[in-house]
Amino acid sequence: MRVIFSFIFLTMIITLGICAFVAYRSKKSIGKPVTLLEASLIPPIVGNLMIIASTQKQVAVLGCYLYFLGMNLIMYALLRYTFEYCMMKWVSPILKYIIHFLLIIDSIQILLNPIFGHAFKNEMIYIDSEPIYRLVPYAGQTFHRIVDYSIFLDILIIFIFKIKQTSKVYVKRYMVILMSMIATGAVLTIIIFSRIPVDVSMLGFGIVGYLVFYFSLFYRPAGLLDSMLASIAYDIPDALFFFDLFGKCIWANGSGKKMTGVHNNEYELCGKKIYEMFGTIDIEKREWSEKKVIGSGNAARYYSLDTYVLDDEKGKKTGTYLNIHDNTDDQQSFKNELYKATHDLLTGIYNKEYLYEMIKKTLIKNPDERFCIVFVDVKNFKIVNDIFGTDFGDHALRCIADWIKSDVSSKCVYGRLAGDTFGMCIPIEEFDEERLEMELSDFIVVSGSMEHHVLIHLGVYEVIDINTDVTLMFDRAHLALSSIKDEYNKHIVRYDDNMRAKVIWDQKISAQLHEAIIEGQLQPYLQPIADNSGKVVGCEALVRWIHPEYGFLPPGNFIPVFEKNGMIVEIDRFMWKSACEILSKWKSEGIDMFVSVNISPKDFYFMDVTAEIKNLVKRFGVSPSKLRIEITETVMMDDAEKRLSILKEFRDDGFIVEMDDFGSGFSSLNMLKDMPVDVLKIDMNFLGKTTDDKRSQTILRNILKLTNDLEIASLTEGIETEEHYKILVEMGCKLFQGYFFAKPMPVEEFEDYCNIRQVK
Ligand code: C2E
Numbered sequence: 001m002r003v004i005f006s007f008i009f010l011t012m013i014i015t016l017g018i019c020a021f022v023a024y025r026s027k028k029s030i031g032k033p034v035t036l037l038e039a040s041l042i043p044p045i046v047g048n049l050m051i052i053a054s055t056q057k058q059v060a061v062l063g064c065y066l067y068f069l070g071m072n073l074i075m076y077a078l079l080r081y082t083f084e085y086c087m088m089k090w091v092s093p094i095l096k097y098i099i100h101f102l103l104i105i106d107s108i109q110i111l112l113n114p115i116f117g118h119a120f121k122n123e124m125i126y127i128d129s130e131p132i133y134r135l136v137p138y139a140g141q142t143f144h145r146i147v148d149y150s151i152f153l154d155i156l157i158i159f160i161f162k163i164k165q166t167s168k169v170y171v172k173r174y175m176v177i178l179m180s181m182i183a184t185g186a187v188l189t190i191i192i193f194s195r196i197p198v199d200v201s202m203l204g205f206g207i208v209g210y211l212v213f214y215f216s217l218f219y220r221p222a223g224l225l226d227s228m229l230a231s232i233a234y235d236i237p238d239a240l241f242f243f244d245l246f247g248k249c250i251w252a253n254g255s256g257k258k259m260t261g262v263h264n265n266e267y268e269l270c271g272k273k274i275y276e277m278f279g280t281i282d283i284e285k286r287e288w289s290e291k292k293v294i295g296s297g298n299a300a301r302y303y304s305l306d307t308y309v310l311d312d313e314k315g316k317k318t319g320t321y322l323n324i325h326d327n328t329d330d331q332q333s334f335k336n337e338l339y340k341a342t343h344d345l346l347t348g349i350y351n352k353e354y355l356y357e358m359i360k361k362t363l364i365k366n367p368d369e370r371f372c373i374v375f376v377d378v379k380n381f382k383i384v385n386d387i388f389g390t391d392f393g394d395h396a397l398r399c400i401a402d403w404i405k406s407d408v409s410s411k412c413v414y415g416r417l418a419g420d421t422f423g424m425c426i427p428i429e430e431f432d433e434e435r436l437e438m439e440l441s442d443f444i445v446v447s448g449s450m451e452h453h454v455l456i457h458l459g460v461y462e463v464i465d466i467n468t469d470v471t472l473m474f475d476r477a478h479l480a481l482s483s484i485k486d487e488y489n490k491h492i493v494r495y496d497d498n499m500r501a502k503v504i505w506d507q508k509i510s511a512q513l514h515e516a517i518i519e520g521q522l523q524p525y526l527q528p529i530a531d532n533s534g535k536v537v538g539c540e541a542l543v544r545w546i547h548p549e550y551g552f553l554p555p556g557n558f559i560p561v562f563e564k565n566g567m568i569v570e571i572d573r574f575m576w577k578s579a580c581e582i583l584s585k586w587k588s589e590g591i592d593m594f595v596s597v598n599i600s601p602k603d604f605y606f607m608d609v610t611a612e613i614k615n616l617v618k619r620f621g622v623s624p625s626k627l628r629i630e631i632t633e634t635v636m637m638d639d640a641e642k643r644l645s646i647l648k649e650f651r652d653d654g655f656i657v658e659m660d661d662f663g664s665g666f667s668s669l670n671m672l673k674d675m676p677v678d679v680l681k682i683d684m685n686f687l688g689k690t691t692d693d694k695r696s697q698t699i700l701r702n703i704l705k706l707t708n709d710l711e712i713a714s715l716t717e718g719i720e721t722e723e724h725y726k727i728l729v730e731m732g733c734k735l736f737q738g739y740f741f742a743k744p745m746p747v748e749e750f751e752d753y754c755n756i757r758q759v760k
């Protein structure tokens with residue numbers, strides 16, 4: 001027996017040593033606790049080997065010490081390993097310290113046994129007539145057992161707890177070790193109480209050591225992967241169905257069951273239902289896919305179906321699986337995105353880009369039909385927003401979109417081009433101009449207690465060549481539209497080639513302006529201004545273009561073009577400079593007359609008007625009072641406060657400011673209240689020209705009275721007859737301008753004219 005056990009123990013020592021070494025080399029985090037545990041098993045086995053193999057008492061006694069101290073080491077290592085293996089944490093660090101403290105105390109009391117003899121002694125017995133030194137336990141030994149057992153018990157509890165907590169797949173890795181520990185503990189207990197001289201429980205501990213080694217470092221639970229895959233397949237949002245070789249459905253995942261409305265494991269029923277829902281599904285082909293729609297309208301659901309044949313490792317078909325993906329949400333969000341990309345969200349009609357695309361398609365699709373492009377523009381929409389608020393503005397735009405939509409055939413396409421502009425493409429015969437004019441003359445938007453007559457203009461371009469760029473078609477329709485000027489009784493204008501010719505003209509003269517100024521094609525013409533005694537006291541400088549190709553051009557042919565594109569700045573700068581040159585010359589000749597110059601509202605956008613004019617008078621040494629500034633009330637339309645301060649600045653610097661074309665706008669009288677002007681220039685043309693018209697006369701008389709009361713000087717322009725002149729003199733007007741005296745003329749002519757008059 002001695003030999004057998006010695007051999008077993010020796011084998012265990014070597015193998016556990018190898019296990020400890022392998023665990024030590026392992027890169028796993030559990031490697032260290034396993035190394036410690038494997039190594040901790042060696043000393044008590046060595047101790048037991050000494051007890052059993054030795055016939056000498058000292059060796060046996062030494063074996064006993066090694067055994068007891070080794071058991072403490074095992075408990076420490078086992079505990080550490082258990083925490084790591086079961087992925088547990090100490091409930092409280094105090095508990096940890098208590099256990100460690102108990103182990104240390106126990107080890108010390110065992111080491112003190114040679115002195116006090118309180119723990120154990122060894123008695124010699126004979127087995128098979130061979131002497132063996134068996135252990136005789138005392139109180140210290142009992143303490144040692146209590147410590148080790150309680151730790152051992154804790155370890156078992158942790159394992160039991162872990163088994164309860166963990167998934168079924170992992171139970172085995174804990175259960176095997178737990179069972180081997182329970183068995184070892186039981187054997188140990190039996191040995192202790194039966195006082196068998198050889199501690200067979202060491203075999204148990206050895207087995208625990210091997211199991212720990214294997215389960216911690218090498219074991220992978222069987223079926224873990226399968227069960228993981230099954231659970232993934234079960235939970236994925238796509239519906240999955242597995243069919244066997246005979247086409248019978250043998251499994252469906254959660255989504256599959258939900259889709260077919262089957263709650264238990266009646267997979268065959270799942271299969272049937274899926275065929276009922278989708279009709280043909282080809283599970284024979286190696287790969288098959290199809291898109292299907294179930295239901296219609298908003299309730300429609302979109303699916304993509306795919307089947308794949310499954311083979312075993314030898315390539316033989318084992319079955320087919322069907323994957324059904326519900327595309328409805330994707331389809332819906334795709335539809336939403338498409339809608340957003342192609343529609344105007346406020347009005348729900350097409351946006352500009354999509355409208356252009358659709359117009360192109362419509363024209364190509366109906367090559368024999370004649371269409372027209374309509375540019376719809378809301379006039380003064382900014383004012384609608386400012387006065388009634390943006391909510392009302394939005395409502396108005398929706399009303400216009402609704403109006404556009406109403407009464408049109410399916411061949412008509414329409415959309416919103418930008419803020420307050422819309423576009424349409426309609427068959428010519430559908431475009432009923434008379435009806436539209438009527439509707440537009442009375443287009444009222446109502447919202448709650450608010451209502452507003454919205455002024456809408458339409459520019460119409462008839463499509464001649466369907467290959468023309470849609471942008472160009474709209475440009476032409478817009479061109480037609482922009483030729484409607486403040487006309488409240490005309491809402492629709494059709495594009496004609498004259499308009500195009502005008503655009504070409506505009507572009508041509510714009511390109512030529514700069515050179516024309518340099519080459520002296522532009523000239524200041526002067527129109528005399530007389531006082532109530534008929535004496536010429538000054539003049540208005542009016543521009544003329546002596547064009548090398550087109551001859552004499554009056555300002556009406558180019559001023560509006562340049563006012564529109566801002567190039568008026570160049571003309572005005574030239575005219576102001578010319579006026580200063582004339583004044584400077586007159587000054588040197590002792591002629592005391594003023595020159596009025598025009599200032600366009602656009603000038604204020606593009607330059608510092610006051611600085612520019614002040615510099616000029618300074619440069620030419622002209623008195624500011626001789627250069628009169630003519631502005632129209634439209635100057636005040638934008639940023640009135642700033643413009644007022646500019647006018648004030650002019651007056652403070654000694655310039656005389658005249659309000660030109662008084663009576664032509666809407667708010668002149670209102671403006672007069674705040675506008676710092678010296679002279680009011682009343683245009684007779686606005687009064688219908690006829691002085692015998694009683695009403696005009698009354699108006700004139702009252703305006704003149706008003707200017708008198710406000711201490712503003714008055715100038716009437718457009719005096720064409722002596723009668724005009726006389727009546728106005730009688731009404732108290734101070735200054736006069738008009739064809740009655742003279743038409744605008746070149747500077748030299750004007751000078752001659754004045755001399756003649758003065759001589760008279
Ligand atoms: P305006 O400033 O009101 O100039 C007066 C216009 O009335 C001039 O036309 C003048 O020739 C015309 N006129 C003068 N007396 C009579 C008359 O008895 N009967 C009639 N029917 N017309 C008369 P014109 O020179 O063709 O200028 C037209 C407009 O062009 C000017 O109106 C002014 O607004 C603008 N303009 C002319 N030159 C300049 C300029 O240098 N700069 C700017 N910004 N505008 C200019």
Ligand code: CA
Pocket residue numbers: 540598630660
């Ligand atoms: Ca003027």
Ligand code: CA
Pocket residue numbers: 660661681683717
């Ligand atoms: Ca005028």
